[in-house]
Amino acid sequence: MLSQGFVSAAAIAASVLFILSLGGLSNQEKAKRAVWYGIVGMAVAVFFTAFGPGIGAYWLMIPMMIIGAVIGAYVAKKVDMTEMPQLVAALHSFVGLAAVFVAWSADLERRRVLAARALDAGTEQFSAFAALVATKAPDELMFLQVEVVLGVFIGAVTFTGSVIAFGKLAGKVDGKPKQLPGGHLLNAGAAALSLLLAILYLNGAGFWTLLLIAALAFFIGYHLIMGIGGADMPVVVSMLNSYSGWAAAAIGFTLSNDLLIVTGALVGSSGAILSYIMCKAMNRNFVNVILGGFGGSQGPAAEIEGEQVAIDAGGVASALNDADSVIIVPGYGMAVAQAQNAVSELVRKLRAAGKQVRFGIHPVAGRLPGHMNVLLAEARVPYDIVLEMDEINDDFASTDVVIVIGSNDIVNPAAQDDPNSPIAGMPVLKVWESKQVFVCKRGQGTGYSGIENPLFFKENTRMFYGDARSSIDSLLSQID
Template identity: 40%
Template sequence: MNWLPDFIGHGAIKACYFIAALLFILGLKRMSSPRTARGGIVWAGYGMLLAVLATFFLPDMHNRGLIVAAVLIGVSAAWWTGRRVAMTAMPQMVALYNGMGGGAAAAIGAVELIGYARGLGMLHAVPDTSPLRPEAWAVNALPPALSPVELTLGVLGALIGAVSFSGSLVAFAKLQGWMDRRFVFAGQRAVNMLLLAAAVVAGFMLVLGQASLPLILVFFALALLFGLMMTLPIGGADMPVVISLYNAFTGLAVSFEGFVLGNEAMIIAGMVVGAAGTLLTQLMAKAMNRSIGNVLFGSFGAAGGEAQAITGAQKPIDGADAAVMMAYAERVVIVPGYGLAVAQAQHKVWEFAQLLIKRGVKVKFAIHPVAGRMPGHMNVLLAEAGVPYDLIADMDDINPEFATTDVALVIGANDVVNPLAKTDPASPIYGMPILDVSNAKQVIVIKRGRGTGFAGIENALFYADNTRMLYGDGQAAVGELVTALKDVDG
């Protein structure tokens, strides 16, 4: 009956993994609604905590002390950065943390491949007298041999994880402003395809049993380089799609490595993340009227043909006049963009909206799917300010209402309200669904200056006859509107 305690122990761990998987799925389901999203995050967090704690009780677990130290360091760093990061830097943090997940999956794959190569006798053993003897490493906890399926999944997981890691780092650098938005050269697509083909060939050789340390190093170097080269030519306007895609890559890599390790929690969590990331990527690409292939291998900003000439001039307005215009309006739609996040003006905007509502004005907030620098960026900002969910409308729901809207107030949004997306076939954003702000009777745009948006495209809305420009920092400009509106009420 010596097997009974082990059986019960394994059963308890599997049960914990099953409960953790349920919490992951239920948490993700709750995240689909703004009303329950916060609770969903907490549920998923409890699931991850349960999965981590259960893993410590695996009978073949090694180096528990080092693992505890790593967990404490990681949790402390994540807690500190999560508390301090500004909302404007949230996309960068998501890209960075997503890259860490891909890097972790690639590291697991590296350990698996090194263990496999050692089992083939293709790595020299470290002398027993060395403090770095083989017994000191967790690689010995792996099965002595990998089946062809396990080895294939391990190589695929390592490849995808490495691409996600290096690609996410480039996305982070682009969003942080540390490098140019795009880096292109002649024949770049061919070079990228050669890098991918070389990485696949190296991985195929590993699967065929040619594992050696030099080949493993070449394989990872090619995978990391491909991730860099694939992301460098992608423009900043496409970063929401890229972040979602790499999120899917990370989930897929984790799931593959979970199959190799026989860890159900990794398999299910990875599959959920991969599926969610894939669906989100498709939704983001659809919202921009672009295919995923076009985002990855296209040339955003290099549309052919001569762009339409924009006639007219930008017409300024002061805050007092803009406030009066909205004070006596029947319907006002507020369109937030990345400029709102930069100015941290969400609380002032909600204060202004409340003043309008008290006057009997019907106020709504219009959200474009790719407004900001990541999916849901504007929703999070408005939720942080306490804007009720029933006042927030998606693009498809609000667009028919612009024709009966007296004033549309645009704060820091640019490309998602640009009419050229509908009228100029030569425009790089042609065909992208936009918020039909130009259909409103009057449009007021709060903008720092006369520059173009993140995609570097001039906006015809700013020159329209029914548009007035309120120049200045978003928070200061809205504060001016608040003061002027109070004077009207006073």
């Protein structure tokens, strides 16, 4: 059993490592080292917490830790990069559900302590947490109740919201925004009723109030995320990441665990900041994101004139051979086809031929923030040619060829031209301003978000149909 001094020192060390990890993730070159900071920090946190003072039942805890570690290692090896967004959403749901269970357990232990006090019984048989509760004054127990309510409510919203986000990302739930009759009034009513139940609970009502609060919060999480369209799912994942952090912080206060408080606050604040940045990138209102109030159309979409014109690999290769400047815009289709290595080889051959090749990355490309950057780094694409939207958007007008790989909304001119579009006002990559645009796409469908794209019908656009990996592979042998 380790002393409290060791545990406190370990908590400070782990917190510093987590901060270094978050800071390093902002830079591609430092990201690998930053991940190791996080791994070591979590290992320190788990070890010193598990063997700290007041912890017991190792006969149960250690097997659970081993089982969890084995499952985690198995999932990490099995999950492809294309499935990473839904994996993140699933992990968020675990955090939320854990917060609910811990909060319920904390209240049951609180009631046990109060019952023992009423009977003037001893505390020798109490759990470590109940013994801690037994030392609290009445006003401190009131704060504990507030923490329990927050843990239940935030955790429950995070759980069902993350489950629906997982379903939408995995294609198991329709990506279109859907709400029950009454819309946001249902969410507001459930939130108001949760507040009323919280007041009753704080004034001595039974455990049933926490059960009802959890049920209402489960509904809110479900209905919020169901009301958000697939095009906005990257922001949703980031937002749920923030929710899971605040749920963890609330439980940290409940358990008097400083490390959990710090870690939860780091996750919650970083997720909120990232959500805000992404909302700015999509021209969305941050409050509307939190309330699930966006993602639907504002009226009838503008009619699209023209037709989609297909082109074969020979035509695309000929244009690339004649071009001096090329910009590649990757999207989730590249991830699905696992085409990043083929794209990297295409870039190598084009650059060897003396052509300027760069990548244009939209802040919400793919279904997870930074998804495209990770894929390109995995394929060893040089960092210096991977540019953000703001860095490259003005260069499209002077670019010979743009290759769009599996992207739809982030290159959709309707965001600027059609006020009734579901993505109206969203900043996009202005690929249509280039001389020629080739779109690698599996078919003529509208894609994940269900939004039609006028880019596909423009005179300077040609559709390069087929699996992205096979399509890029077919170009390699034809590049001079």
